[in-house]
Amino acid sequence: MSATIAPTPIPITTIAELRQHHSQLVRLGLASHPSHARRLLSFLARDPAHLHYAARLLAHHPNPRPALLNPLFASLPPRAAASLLAIMLSLPVPLHPDHFTFPRLLPAAPLPLAVQLHALLLKLNFHSHAQSLNALLAAYLAAARPDLACVLFRTSGSYGVLDVVSWTTMVGGLCRLGLVDDAREVFDAMPERNLVSWNSMISGSVKAERFLDALELFDEMRALGVEGNGFVATSALVACTGAGALARGREIHRWVEQSGIEMDAKLATAVVDMYCKCGRVDEAWRVFNSLPERGLTTWNCMIGGFAVHGRCDDALELFRRMETTAGVAPDDITLLNVLTACAHAGEVSQGRHYFAHFVARHSIDPKTEHYGCMVDLLGRAGQLEEAKKVIDEMPMDPDLAVLGALLGACKIHGDVDLGVAIGWRVIDLDPDNSGRYVLLANLLAGAGRWDEVAKVRRLMDERNVSKEAGRSVIEVDGEACEFRCGSLCHPQAREIYAMAVDMVRRIRAEGYVPETGEALHDVAEEDKEATLLCHSEKLAIAFGLLRARPRETLRITKNLRVCRDCHEATKYVSRVFRREIVVRDRNRFHHFKDGMCSCKDYW
Known part of the structure; x- marks a missing residue:
């Protein structure tokens, strides 16, 4: 048959x-x-x-x-x-439904459906089924309703059905919603934790830019003897990258090698990125060359590392090697990194060439960020009309990044009229971003238009917009310390301030003149200089001079663009105190040595 x-x-x-x-x-x-x-x-x-x-x-x-x-x-x-x-x-x-129905229905359920399924779940007496409740917790958190998730979590606890997945779901979901403190409360109360729980809390802290908290958690995890994996190693390395903690990053890299953790493409990229962004592009290059295989993201990371360190020739040479020898097809991130390299070095002709090359050879359609990079490249070089022409001819409306690049160029080259027009346009588009107001106010202050400066500051007050405080992190003896502009909360505050005063006294004797042009005009000159003294990077440098070993390189990470006064002062400090100082700001790296900066004052 x-x-x-x-x-x-x-x-x-x-x-x-x-x-x-x-x-x-x-x-x-x-x-x-x-x-x-x-x-x-x-x-x-x-x-x-x-x-x-x-x-x-x-x-x-x-x-x-x-x-x-x-x-x-x-x-x-x-x-x-x-x-x-x-x-x-x-x-x-x-x-x-049975025990497998709700866990399959809930993950993609929108909020109204999740609420209905919750009611059905209770009606059918699934309130003691951990897998169904965990899926419902995840659904509420995915719908950005932590209040409902917390109520469910508390009531489920009374039934005794919470397991490690329930706790971890709450920790990860709250972190994704930016409620890191609430997530930490749940994490600290966990009766048991697994590696997923630790990674959820560490990666959540990283995403919230709580880098030092993430490293503290990583240390606690290792002290308890929990074996790590590639995911937690990547999160810890990203935390080191964010904090500029080079010594910690090296330690974690060694731990990865000694633990036998597989160096996959994501982890390899994290290692390369950490060395690049902690100021040791040479070590990043050594790791990059030692990798048996390199994915596109790793190539992009290394090219981008050369770019932000101002090593345009190296970045372009590596791209050519990637394109020809390695045969790796570039993507839009590659184009962005190549254009960034050209912008930081003022290579206008190279930037134009590669912009056209990526379109013609690789059929990559430039996005808004690529046009913004071209505006930045032309603007930094003083070709403001050309930069404005790029904006006018863009196939899409310029966004805040594009207009902000032109505004920054106007500030650098003193084109007040164009800068004011662009500045007010940017403020209208992004009224809650303090940096937009500050840049416009500084442009106007440089031109002595104090009435208009006052107008900008009044508008900030009316809209409750606060200027973002400058923060600088320096690592000494493996410990990362953060300093804030205008605030010195540290056990050695008295000694640090005294060192900062002595530091400025000594560099003034060598020719340093404080740049007070952008400070408020109705403030006494000595008060302007006192304000400059309390900039976060100066406090961090003073701490480094006080605590670091002689001749040790000082490595500082700042959340904002370094100001012109601090840039000039750091050049003098590097010569007078015979220190190499590496400062990573929001845009790039500055390597100070013997009174010179790697950016050649082109930034």
Whole structure:
């Protein structure tokens, strides 16, 4: 007796095709086979007009069970999945969900559906089923309703059904919503933690830019003997990158090598990025060259590292090697890094060449950020009309980054009229960003237009916009210390301030003159200089001079663009105190040595 052969599955695009296929299955006695039935139901559930057909098909199935439909819930769109669930519940003999139904329905459920499923879950006495409750927690957190998630979490605790997944779901979800302090409370209260829990809290702290907190958590994890993996190592390295903690980054890199953790593309990129952004592009280059395989992201990271360190020739040479020798196709990130390298070095002709090259050879359509980079390149070089022409000819409307690049160029080259026009336009588009007001006010202050400066500052007050405080982090003896502009909260505050005063006294004797032109005009000159003394990078440098070993390089990470006065002062400090100082600001790296900066004052 020959076996029954099922018809070869064909794509079903219309209800007529489905009926024809269904009739073949019925004739062959295969209509009730789970895989065939699911295929028919999957098509029918997606269109409300066919739900009656789906109900009839399910009602006539000889053995309808939740297992027949559960695999469909994860693959169908939420509305179709809800319709199929409604059919289950409306059968002459209702087909109730089982323990696998809710975990498949909830992950993609929008908030209204999640609330309805919550009610059904309670009605069917699934309140003690941990997997269903965990899926509901994740759904509420994904819908940005931590209040509902917290209520569910507390009530579920009274049933004694919370497991490590429940706690970890809460920690990860709260972190994703930016509620890092709340997540830390939950994390600290966890009765048990696994590696996923630790990584959720560490990566959540990193995403919230709480880099020192992330490293503290990583240390605690290792002290408790928890074995790490590539994910937690990557998170810890990103924290080192954000904090500029080179010594800690080296330590974690050694730990990765000694632990035998696989150096996959993501982890390799994190290591290279950490060395690049902690000021040791030479070590990044050594690691890059030692990798047996390099993905596109790793190439991009190394090219970008050369770019932000002002090593344009190295960046372009590496791109040519990637394109020709390695045969790796570039993407839009590669183009952005190449243009950034040209912008930091003032290579206008090279920038124009590569902009056209990527379009012609690699069919990469420039995005807004690429046009912004071209505006930055031309603007820094003083070609403001050309930069404005790029904006006028863009195929899309310029965004804040593009206009901000032109505003910055106007500030550098003193084009007050164009800068004012662009500045007010940028403020209108981004009224809550303090940096926009500050840049415009500084442009006006440099031109002595104090009435307009006062207007900008009044507008900031009226809109409750506060100037972002400058923060600088310096690592000494493996410990990262943060300093804030105008505030010195440190056990050695008295000694640090005294060192800062002595530092400025000594460099003034060598010719340094404080740049007070952008300070408020109605403030006494000595008060302006006192304000400059308390800039975060000066405090960080003073701390470094006080604590670091002789001749040790001082490495500082700042959240804002370094100001012109601090840039000039740091050049003098590097010569007078015979120190190499590396400052990473929001835009690039500055390597100070013997009274010179690697940027050659082009920044």
